[in-house]
Amino acid sequence: xxxxxxxxxxxxxxxxxxxxxxxxxxxxxxxxxxxxxxxxxxxxxxxxxxxxxxxxxxxxxxxxxxxxxxxxxxxxxxxxxxxxxxxxxxxxxxxxxxxxxxxxxxxxxxxxxxxxxxxxxxxxxxxxxxxxxxxxxxxxxxxxxxxxxxxxxxxxxxxxxxxxxxxxxxxxxxxxxxxxx
Amino acid sequence: xxxxxxxxxxxxxxxxxxxxxxxxxxxxxxxxxxxxxxxxxxxxxxxxxxxxxxxxxxxxxxxxxxxxxxxxxxxxxxxxxxxxxxxxxxxxxxxxxxxxxxxxxxxxxxxxxxxxxxxxxxxxxxxxxxxxxxxxxxxxxxxxxxxxxxxxxxxxxxxxxxxxxxxxxxxxxxxxxxxxx
DNA sequence: TTGACTGCAAACGTTTTGCATTGCT
DNA sequence: AGCAATGCAAAACGTTTGCAGTCAA
Numbered sequence: 376x377x378x379x380x381x382x383x384x385x386x387x388x389x390x391x392x393x394x395x396x397x398x399x400x401x402x403x404x405x406x407x408x409x410x411x412x413x414x415x416x417x418x419x420x421x422x423x424x425x426x427x428x429x430x431x432x433x434x435x436x437x438x439x440x441x442x443x444x445x446x447x448x449x450x451x452x453x454x455x456x457x458x459x460x461x462x463x464x465x466x467x468x469x470x471x472x473x474x475x476x477x478x479x480x481x482x483x484x485x486x487x488x489x490x491x492x493x494x495x496x497x498x499x500x501x502x503x504x505x506x507x508x509x510x511x512x513x514x515x516x517x518x519x520x521x522x523x524x525x526x527x528x529x530x531x532x533x534x535x536x537x538x539x540x541x542x543x544x545x546x547x548x549x550x551x552x553x554x555x556x
Numbered sequence: 557x558x559x560x561x562x563x564x565x566x567x568x569x570x571x572x573x574x575x576x577x578x579x580x581x582x583x584x585x586x587x588x589x590x591x592x593x594x595x596x597x598x599x600x601x602x603x604x605x606x607x608x609x610x611x612x613x614x615x616x617x618x619x620x621x622x623x624x625x626x627x628x629x630x631x632x633x634x635x636x637x638x639x640x641x642x643x644x645x646x647x648x649x650x651x652x653x654x655x656x657x658x659x660x661x662x663x664x665x666x667x668x669x670x671x672x673x674x675x676x677x678x679x680x681x682x683x684x685x686x687x688x689x690x691x692x693x694x695x696x697x698x699x700x701x702x703x704x705x706x707x708x709x710x711x712x713x714x715x716x717x718x719x720x721x722x723x724x725x726x727x728x729x730x731x732x733x734x735x736x737x
Numbered sequence: 738t739t740g741a742c743t744g745c746a747a748a749c750g751t752t753t754t755g756c757a758t759t760g761c762t
Numbered sequence: 763a764g765c766a767a768t769g770c771a772a773a774a775c776g777t778t779t780g781c782a783g784t785c786a787a
Contacts, residue, residue, distance in 0.1 A: 391655070405741060405786055422668040423650035423661070426776080441744050446777070448742095449651055460648035461661055461670070462699060467641035469604030470630055474572070480604070480642055481691050487603040489642065492685040500681065501700065504673040509705040510662050516699045518643060519682065524690040586761050586766060607751080622769050627752065629767095 391418050398455045412437040413448035414457060423461040462516065483523035485530070492519065572599050579636045593618040594629035595638060604642040643697065664704035666711070673700065 395414045396406040416432035417424060424432070430445045452458045471480055471489045478493045501512045522530070576595045577587040597613035598605060605613070611626045633639045652661055652670045659674045682693045703711070 391653070400787090403741090403787095407742065407786065409743070417651050418653040420653075421670065423652045423663065423670050425650045429651065439744080442776095443745085443778075444743055453651065456654055456657060458651045459654035459659070459661060459672075460645065461650045461652055461663065462643040462697075463649040464641065466647075466649045468644040468647045469606045469642045470598050470610065470634065470639045471604045471642055472572070472599040472601075473637055473640040476637060478640070479685070480640060481685055481689050481693065482604065482642065483691065484694065489602065489604050490689045490691070492688050494684045494688055495681065496684065497678075497681055500676065500678055500698075503675045503677065504660070504662055504700050505702070507673050507675055508662050508671045510664065510671065510700070510702040511708060512662065512700050512702040513665065514701045516643075516697075516701075517681075518697045519685050519691070519693050520695045520697075521686070521691040521693040527692060581762090584762095584766090588761065588767065590768070620769080623751095624753075624770085625768055632767095 388415070388418060395452070395455075395457050398457060399451075402455065404451065404455070408437055409433070409440050409444050410448045410451065412440060413445055414452055417449075417452070417458045464516070479517045479519065481519040481521060483526055484520050485522055485526040488523050488525075490523070569596070569599060576633070576636075576638050579638060580632075583636060585632065585636070589618055590614070590621050590625050591629045591632065593621060594626055595633055598630075598633070598639045645697070660698045660700065662700040662702060664707055665701050666703055666707040669704050669706075671704070 392411060392414055395411070395418075399406045399410070412433040413429055415436065416429045420428075420432070426442070426445055426449060429449065430440070430442045433440050433445060449458065453460060472491070474491055475493050477495060478491045479495055480489050481492050482489045495517065497515060497517065501515060504510070505512050573592060573595055576592070576599075580587045580591070593614040594610055596617065597610045601609075601613070607623070607626055607630060610630065611621070611623045614621050614626060630639065634641060653672070655672055656674050658676060659672045660676055661670050662673050663670050676698065678696060678698065682696060685691070686693050
């Protein structure tokens with residue numbers, strides 16, 4: 376098994392790791408050996424890796440690294456955009472009604488309301504993905520988030536100031552940031 | 557709060573529940589009161605609901621229902637396409653490297669390999685979703701699955717379907733059909 | 738120097754077992 | 763009547779705390 380590609384272990388990886396340090400540094404975050412090990416574990420893999428798998432891989436480089444450090448590092452790296460979260464079909468956070476055979480969900484980030492969206496013409500996007508990656512695309516998972524009409528109207532009359540308004544550049548490191556704009 | 561009185565509790569829901577029974581029946585599955593309660597809990601909500609929330613809701617109708625029955629029912633209902641799985645940004649199954657600011661992941665269902673896909677022209681789809689639902693779309697999560705080039709070539713010469721190479725994250729139940737194409 | 742980061746262990750909530758019993762079709 | 767489906771309890775699992783010590787900037 377382990378047919379992993381023989382192309383990647385070289386300078387590309389090193390360069391990518393340097394980029395990680397740069398992105399951390401810009402935000403005043405530290406590039407510790409543990410974070411480097413975690414970044415190396417994810418960037419060196421050509422597959423989605425779970426936290427436990429990252430832990431295993433990172434331990435080869437840094438045997439004393441703890442699992443919780445891995446969790447925290449992954450969170451940090453996802454925050455700065457170095458790694459991306461991947462979802463499976465089985466594991467999920469919640470369920471919504473599915474009225475149609477094919478459809479997707481749009482979720483309101485303010486009130487949580489979910490609605491179904493059925494007119495999914497994603498073929499052009501899928502074709503572009505196929506062309507770019509060489510994969511044949513069989514399936515897709517798509518989910519939108521935004522603000523529903525009610526919340527938009529409500530917000531118009533109520534200019535609610537942000538609680539912890541930190542006009543930071545982009546993302547706050549506190550919890551729920553958007554994964555992939 | 558209960559603003560919902562007028563629109564939903566009526567014939568729509570009943571009809572949808574009948575449809576559930578029909579879909580189960582076609583597959584030789586039983587439409588038990590518990591499954592009906594679970595379906596009612598999800599279909600009656602206008603938000604994504606977790607398994608625990610479904611349990612709470614279903615207990616109003618059927619107080620003796622167990623949490624594990626809810627899990628199994630949700631799994632079944634997702635299988636027949638009555639409910640759809642929803643993912644959050646925080647909770648995820650695994651991580652992959654993210655080379656670019658904006659990008660998505662395509663995963664090979666055979667070998668688990670993941671690649672990045674950056675040419676994401678999803679605006680038309682997002683616009684259609686906005687028009688259909690009345691939401692203003694801020695963000696999207698998109699993930700493709702398919703077969704990578706290597707596996708396609710390999711499969712061409714070797715027609716034996718071997719279950720072995722599945723290094724991808726762990727899959728628990730019989731995960732064949734994707735939840736939401 | 739300093740405060741961001743790490744490691745530890747125990748707590749936590751969620752999901753899954755295995756099997757006798759129930760009850761839908 | 764037969765067999766899928768349920769309920770129960772406990773265990774497995776993945777993830778998150780809280781805090782003192784540590785190290786990168």
